[in-house]
Every structure is written in structure tokens, then in C-alpha cells.
Amino acid sequence: MNEILRRRFVDQILVMLGREAKKPAALTPRAQQAHELKRMTLKADLQATKAHMRAHQAETHTWRNRRWVTLILANLLFVVSFAFDIQILEGALTASRFIGFHLIDLNSALQVMLAHKHIIVNLVIGTATIFVFWLLFGGRSFCSWVCPYHLLAEWAESLHLWLVKKKLVTDQPIDRRLRTVFWLVFALLALLTGYTVFEAISPTGIVSRAMIYGPGLALLWVLALLVFEVFFVRRAWCRYACPIGLTYGVVGIFSPLRVKYTLAGCFHEGDCRKVCLVPHVLDTVIKGRAVDTEVPIGPDCTRCGLCVDTCPTGSLKFEVKGLSKLM
Amino acid sequence: MSADKVGAGDTATTQPPMSKERKQQARRRVLRTLLLTGGVLGAAISGYLPLAYAQKQRLRPPGALDEKDFLSSCIKCGQCVQVCPVDAIKLADLVDGFGVGTPFIDARAQACDFSCDAVQCILACPTGSLTYKKPEFLPVRPGAKLAGKPILLAKENDPEPTLNLAERIGVARLTRPESCLAIQGKGFKGQARGPEFKGELRYMKVDRWKPIKVAEHPYDVALCDLCVQACPIKGAISIETVFAPDGSQRKSPVVHEACVGCGVCEMICPTAPASIEIIPGEGWRA
Numbered sequence A: 001m002n003e004i005l006r007r008r009f010v011d012q013i014l015v016m017l018g019r020e021a022k023k024p025a026a027l028t029p030r031a032q033q034a035h036e037l038k039r040m041t042l043k044a045d046l047q048a049t050k051a052h053m054r055a056h057q058a059e060t061h062t063w064r065n066r067r068w069v070t071l072i073l074a075n076l077l078f079v080v081s082f083a084f085d086i087q088i089l090e091g092a093l094t095a096s097r098f099i100g101f102h103l104i105d106l107n108s109a110l111q112v113m114l115a116h117k118h119i120i121v122n123l124v125i126g127t128a129t130i131f132v133f134w135l136l137f138g139g140r141s142f143c144s145w146v147c148p149y150h151l152l153a154e155w156a157e158s159l160h161l162w163l164v165k166k167k168l169v170t171d172q173p174i175d176r177r178l179r180t181v182f183w184l185v186f187a188l189l190a191l192l193t194g195y196t197v198f199e200a201i202s203p204t205g206i207v208s209r210a211m212i213y214g215p216g217l218a219l220l221w222v223l224a225l226l227v228f229e230v231f232f233v234r235r236a237w238c239r240y241a242c243p244i245g246l247t248y249g250v251v252g253i254f255s256p257l258r259v260k261y262t263l264a265g266c267f268h269e270g271d272c273r274k275v276c277l278v279p280h281v282l283d284t285v286i287k288g289r290a291v292d293t294e295v296p297i298g299p300d301c302t303r304c305g306l307c308v309d310t311c312p313t314g315s316l317k318f319e320v321k322g323l324s325k326l327m
Numbered sequence B: 001m002s003a004d005k006v007g008a009g010d011t012a013t014t015q016p017p018m019s020k021e022r023k024q025q026a027r028r029r030v031l032r033t034l035l036l037t038g039g040v041l042g043a044a045i046s047g048y049l050p051l052a053y054a055q056k057q058r059l060r061p062p063g064a065l066d067e068k069d070f071l072s073s074c075i076k077c078g079q080c081v082q083v084c085p086v087d088a089i090k091l092a093d094l095v096d097g098f099g100v101g102t103p104f105i106d107a108r109a110q111a112c113d114f115s116c117d118a119v120q121c122i123l124a125c126p127t128g129s130l131t132y133k134k135p136e137f138l139p140v141r142p143g144a145k146l147a148g149k150p151i152l153l154a155k156e157n158d159p160e161p162t163l164n165l166a167e168r169i170g171v172a173r174l175t176r177p178e179s180c181l182a183i184q185g186k187g188f189k190g191q192a193r194g195p196e197f198k199g200e201l202r203y204m205k206v207d208r209w210k211p212i213k214v215a216e217h218p219y220d221v222a223l224c225d226l227c228v229q230a231c232p233i234k235g236a237i238s239i240e241t242v243f244a245p246d247g248s249q250r251k252s253p254v255v256h257e258a259c260v261g262c263g264v265c266e267m268i269c270p271t272a273p274a275s276i277e278i279i280p281g282e283g284w285r286a
Helices: A003-017 A029-040 A043-056 A062-083 A106-116 A121-137 A141-145 A148-165 A177-193 A197-201 A203-213 A219-231 A236-241 A243-252 A271-275 A279-285 A306-310 B002-008 B020-052 B067-073 B079-083 B120-124 B226-230 B264-268
Strands: A089-092 A095-098 A101-104 A257-262 A294-296 A316-320 B089-091 B103-105 B170-174 B188-190 B219-221 B237-243 B249-255 B276-280
Touching: A003 A243, A003 A279, A003 A294, A062 A089, A062 A141, A062 A148, A062 A203, A062 A306, A089 A203, A089 B079, A095 B079, A101 A106, A101 A121, A106 A121, A106 A177, A106 A197, A106 A243, A106 B067, A121 A141, A121 A243, A141 A243, A148 A203, A148 A219, A148 A236, A177 A197, A177 A236, A177 A243, A177 B020, A197 A203, A197 B020, A203 A219, A219 A236, A219 B020, A236 B020, A257 A279, A271 A279, A271 A306, A306 A316, B079 B089, B079 B120, B170 B249, B219 B226, B226 B237, B226 B264, B264 B276
Parallel strands: none
Antiparallel strands: A089 A095, A095 A101, A257 A294, A257 A316, B089 B103, B170 B276, B188 B219, B237 B249
């Protein structure tokens, strides 16, 4: 990793915590050259290539479909394990056992540790297992590949976007620093009140338990969040509020599984940013912003793959860091 | 605008001055941010306050830490619910006011009768909210400590007849002696809780390993002693001759120190409402 990419690496952590993505201060010489070459390309040639690309672009939902299947199967495994007593994945998303092995959600574990101030062996085992798992598989991948609220919110989002298209509503963005504030507030509340305050309103836990143990009135809170997202703020909970997302985001800082951006073929049309849950991680696709010819996407990315599906030029692809060197 | 122009040359304000529209947008964004903050924190606090000021305690599963420690350590996964053979454990909902997703036992509807033999819910708990052995630094409620390991009648002839429980989760009390059939000298014939009752109990004479519906096991006794018959713990309750204030003799169920607070007596009691009840979190008083 060169110095400029290292600076971006740190920068992306700050962006995850809520800072606005800024124009980079310095670019690598090869990136500068690539940007320069793009500026030199004849407009007519560029237009023709773009039109050609568009004409041959097939609408694909490969990654989205894979992701939805994974998410539904994972949650279904919880449900059938209890409903039919097959005991493969017992518990709920907050804590469970996979054929006997403890698995514990990192944010729930953190809340319990802060509130209870006593950590037993099973809690450590479950938390460590899940930590290593998501360290390998991309931190916030938990959000888009497992969290049941994410899927509900994704459907609510398509409703929201349809209403936006009909000019009935507009997306009302919120300050992204709020999520970091919530994370701190809920950590502090757990520490001071000795009660896992966040767990009572966590839509992830509520939806997961509702599916496994039957619906309850707590679902009304989830419904209220979804209504808020449909009519006022696009993906409000996942974007601006959820501390779980930030916890997994921190784990994802060092994850080798990520989306990689390749500057060369990009037309800078920004389709990827339109479908992205966290468009601030894709600031690098804006014309002139890529600091290198290949730029890994930052830790706030949920690895949902919508940008990979959408990109007409294949400039955004999943990669496992170091795997290409091994193979 | 002129004020903006003055600052334009400073190194600190290299950004172009904001238009009126942008300023308004920014202000609205701050308002929306505050709105979401208020909404989320409001919901969180409304989930927490009823707990902080809770008057009535709920019966938690066996081996539960004291209420405050229980609430701080429970991760709300429901693994205790999944292992219970009689489905005694339920998860609390929003309106219950004792912690969304935390487990409790409604003993009148379905008590814990230790059909699992080994207190499986404790074994399932990943955070130690339910525990065989309480960590040293946590206090023990007065009267909560059991004098000895409780003997499970179903296991009485096994090499290891005891339950691994150090503390009781409550104590049975004859809260309505006036309605108790034994005190009135009455017997009982029929289904203890009527034909519709869904609760289950393990009857050793019927099946050592499989609990059956209470409704499928009618009783016929000359003097009602259903609570004593159903009690899964050795020496926890018996029918004794007691003296009323007026000096007259009568029979009455008497709870002993061995009571762990499982609630089977409350579930089986044929009077409505139950004459004997579990007082959750209560300690033993001689």
C-alpha cells in the first residue's frame, strides 16, 4: 500500500464515523495520468463508447439475488431450527448456537459486557467466533447479507424511490455523524444504567425474535421506522442510526473481502452511487477523485453488491485482498 | 453577503459562501437530525423507564440472577425458550414492561416442572444470566440461598438425584387460604384446571420422559392435595394439621424450606384464582 492509499484508508475510517467525503489532497502519478488521459479523450469517441456500452448492458441482479437467498436462508435456518426442533441454529440473531458452537452478535455482546461488567467464557467464545467470521467476510456484510431488517428496509426503499419518481416525496438526508453519536450514547447508557437499552429498540433483534418466537407489539416500532423511511428519509435507520452497523463497520476496516474500484474503464456516470446504501464510500468514482488506478472501497461498505450489479463497465468488482497474489 | 466576502480571503474559509437556499437546507437537515435523535432516544427511554420503576417482579427461569443483574446480562436470544420441554418460558413483549425479549415464566399458565431433569435453560444461556453458579461478587438476596441441593422426586432413585440449583427464584405462598380446598376440608374430583387448560406436567406414574397435558390426568381425592402431589421437589410442600386462631384443627398445605419457586403448585391449584402462588424473587422466611 502506498502512502496515498494509506492516507485514504485512514480517511475512509473518518468518513465512516460521519465526516463528509472530500476531494483528495494528492493523487498517485499513475492516477493523475489516467485522469489526464480521460480528459484528453475526444468527446464524440467517449459518447459513442458510452452508447455502445449502454446498448449492450444487460440488467443483472446476480449479487442481489445471491444476497437475498443467503439472507432468507440464514434467517429461515433460525426459524426451522426451533419450529421443527432440528437444532441446527438455535437462538436468535443476538446470540445463537450453530450445531452447538456459540455465536454472539458483536453489538449485543458489547452491550451486555458494558451493562453487566462480567464476562463469562461462553460469551467470549461466541463473540470471538463471530468477530473472526466477519473479519474474514467483510464486517458490514452482516448488514446486507444477514440482517433481516436490512431486507425489509430494502423493500421499503424501493417503495420510497418509486414515490420519489412520482414526485410525491423527496429524500431528506440527515447528518451522518448521528450514528456515531448513537453508538456512544447507547454504549454509555448500557454502562450507566446497567441495562442493555439499545436491545429493546434494535429492529434486528426484534424482527429476528418475531420470526422465530412469534410476532409481538415490538414490531410496531419496526413499522414506524419503515414508514419514516418510505415517506421521509431514505434508509434512515441503516444510514444514520444503527450502532450495529458501526460496530461491524469497525470490524470491516481490516477485512480482506471488499469491493474494488478500477479507474481505467469508468465513465463516471454515477449509477453506482444512486443504488448505494452508503454512497459516501463511493466518492472515489467521481471524476478526478480516484487517488490510484485501483482503489479499495472503505469499511462502511456493506458489500451488498448492488454497485457491482449496476456498473455497466465492470469497474466495481468484489475482491479478496491478497488472493490474486496467491493464485 | 458582505460579511461572507470579508471572510472569503481568509485561509480558514476557503469554501465559497453558502447560498440562502443551501443555508436553509442545512438548517432543515439539522432539524431532521434532531427529530430522528428524539424519536430513537424516546423509544429507547420508553423501553427502559418501565423497568427502572417496575413495581411487580416477574418470575424468571430457574438459575436467574437477581432482577437487575438479570436485565443487564440477558442478551435476549431465547435459547432458554427453545430447550424447555414444557414451553414454560416466554419472551416479554413491548407492553409487558419488563424488558423486550427477556424470558419469564407465567407459572399459572405453564410452570417449570423440571421435566428436563438438568435445568436445560441454564445450560443453554450464553451470557450467564441463568447460571448454576453465581459469580462471587454478585450479592445473594436474603433467604434466596437453598439449604441444600434440591432433590428432584423424578430422579430420587438415580445415582445423582439433585438439581444443580443454589438459589430459589421465588417462594410458594398460600395467598388465598380462604379459598383453599384443603383448608375447607374439601376433596377434588376431575380435571384440575378444566378441559381447556393447555398446561403440561410430567407424571412419573404415566411416563418418566414425556410430560402430558394436565387435562388428560383427572384427579379424585377425598382431601385436596394436588399441590403436594404435583410438586417436583422433595420435601418442599406437605399437608399438615394446623390450628386456626379459634383453636379448631384443620388441614392446610405448608411450604417448606426446600421450595425452589418453580410454580407447579400455582399451576395445578384447582381453585380460581389460585389459592397458592409463587412470589417471584422472594426469599425463604421461617
